[in-house]
Amino acid sequence: MAGIYIHIPFCKQKCTYCDFHFSTTFEEYRQKMIESIASELVSRQGYLESKEIRTIYFGGGTPSLLNQNELQSLLDAIYENFDVKDDIEVSLEANPDDITDENLRDWTAVGINRLSIGLQSFKTEDLEWMNRAHTVEEALTCVQKAQDAGISNLTVDLIYGLPNLSLSGWKAHIQQVIDFGVPHVSAYCLTVEENTALNSLVKNGKIVVSNEDQQSDQFKLLVSMLEENGFDQYEISNFSKAGFESKHNSNYWKGEWYLGVGPSAHSFNGVSRAWNVANNRKYLAAIEKKANYTETEVLSVENRFNEYLMTGLRTVYGVDLQKLSVISPLNVSFRTSCDVFIEKQWMTNNADILVLTKEGRLKADYIASELFIID
Ligand code: SF4
Structure with a gap:
């Protein structure tokens, strides 16, 4: 898909x-x-x-x-x-x-x-x-x-x-x-x-x-x-x-793959992100000469973990802990922070899917940042 x-x-x-x-x-x-x-x-x-x-x-x-x-x-x-x-x-x-x-x-x-x-x-x-x-x-x-x-x-x-x-x-x-x-x-x-x-x-x-x-x-x-x-x-x-x-x-938001075409468009294939040059004339010239117009960044484990967490928490689909743990094992501090947020009723955990409550959505950025892996 x-x-x-x-x-x-x-x-x-x-x-x-x-x-x-x-x-x-x-x-x-x-x-x-x-x-x-x-x-x-x-x-x-x-x-x-x-x-x-x-x-x-x-x-x-x-x-x-x-x-x-x-x-x-x-x-x-x-x-x-x-x-x-x-x-x-x-x-x-x-x-x-x-x-x-x-x-x-x-x-x-x-x-x-x-x-x-x-x-x-x-x-x-x-x-x-x-x-x-x-x-x-x-x-x-x-x-x-x-x-x-x-x-x-x-x-x-x-x-x-x-x-x-x-x-x-x-x-x-x-x-x-x-x-x-x-x-x-x-x-x-x-x-x-x-x-x-x-x-x-x-x-x-x-x-x-x-x-x-x-x-x-x-x-x-x-x-x-x-x-x-x-x-x-x-x-x-x-x-x-x-x-x-x-x-x-x-x-x-679910982390599926996409191809972005045209100047400045971004693409994602699960492990790397690519983006086209944000300049119409450079883009046209590169396409004509079959030259490169795309930069690529292979996402680190931390990037992939934090991005999935950040986008997942903003949605009702939530964050699938099985999927997250495949990117990086969930450590004690992550689980402790989740327990704190669940206790405050900012978050629920149903069958290993973390979803923010209405109250939690108002603090989505803060909650995500507390759960991030820091380099
Ligand atoms: S400048 Fe163009 S892209 Fe930007 S908000 Fe206006 S219509 Fe949309």
């Missing part, structure tokens, strides 16, 4: 808070990029060692900028070179301004069966300072359009911890996505990354970010409102109605 991630490194404009890899000036080499990514799919078909492909994920960047032929050519490269499962999940990240009736028809025609929509906020001021390409009107209408086009497997992204976001304002955003009737919601706290315009705005005092108490109150409200409305918090930032969990992301 494995997944394929395709990174489309194009965006219409640069969102203030974003530190992902993309370019806003790409038209001159757009076609070459698609051909290069397709060529990478062919050349790296051995990476997943014939594992069955269960998920394909178009991320970025803004993959909703691709036209039908571009999407089809990338999917063809996968279908022709990998063992693809019949009921595969094919996700596409889409920005609200790209969700038109024509695009929806094209996406369903090529087999996209799950959309991840970056709504982020329903306030004009927020969308403006974030420099998002879409309007509130587009945010409010795009979900219905997708549903009308027959795409029911929808997830929407929201951001909390925004400057000047009151608890009642946040409540209204959550209520809006509940009212949309979507079966999946992802919500992330605004983080100020080093090389972003937001970082400069904060440093210059033009934007004041929310404090930890506000963020924590907003997170707790999110969890309680979504749970009251039938969503399960199956990962700290991800909420789903039964059967609508993201298969692609769930596989990441």
Whole structure:
């Protein structure tokens, strides 16, 4: 079982808070990029060692900028070179301004069966300072359009911890996505990354970010409102109605293999992690010359142990102690710490699967760090 991630490194404009890899000036080499990514799919078909492909994920960047032929050519490269499962999940990240009736028809025609929509906020001021390409009107209408086009497997992204976001304002955003009737919601706290315009705005005092108490109150409200409305918090930032969990992301969290293609994409094969050069022109030149564009790190025992622990504890799937002990034997101090957390009711251990309780999820990073193997 494995997944394929395709990174489309194009965006219409640069969102203030974003530190992902993309370019806003790409038209001159757009076609070459698609051909290069397709060529990478062919050349790296051995990476997943014939594992069955269960998920394909178009991320970025803004993959909703691709036209039908571009999407089809990338999917063809996968279908022709990998063992693809019949009921595969094919996700596409889409920005609200790209969700038109024509695009929806094209996406369903090529087999996209799950959309991840970056709504982020329903306030004009927020969308403006974030420099998002879409309007509130587009945010409010795009979900219905997708549903009308027959795409029911929808997830929407929201951001909390925004400057000047009151608890009642946040409540209204959550209520809006509940009212949309979507079966999946992802919500992330605004983080100020080093090389972003937001970082400069904060440093210059033009934007004041929310404090930890506000963020924590907003997170707790999110969890309680979504749970009251039938969503399960199956990962700290991800909420789903039964059967609508993201298969692609769930596989990441369970430590399954994946191949990432396109500039800056990461891959994982159980023992090593690889990442492509995060530069469009260098990537294109390397593909053309059949030169190297990937760096690889063989993960140490400590890395593998800590990563599995960290991601597992963030999910309802938890951490399988049998699986963990295959990476490295569990020592007395690990077991003692687990007992302490179980005693505090931050964690449960059912049949050797460690799962955080609701209280424990609020302290997930701390708990994981206490259980880590330190070099
Ligand atoms: S659309 Fe997405 S990837 Fe592009 S700049 Fe905005 S947040 Fe970043």
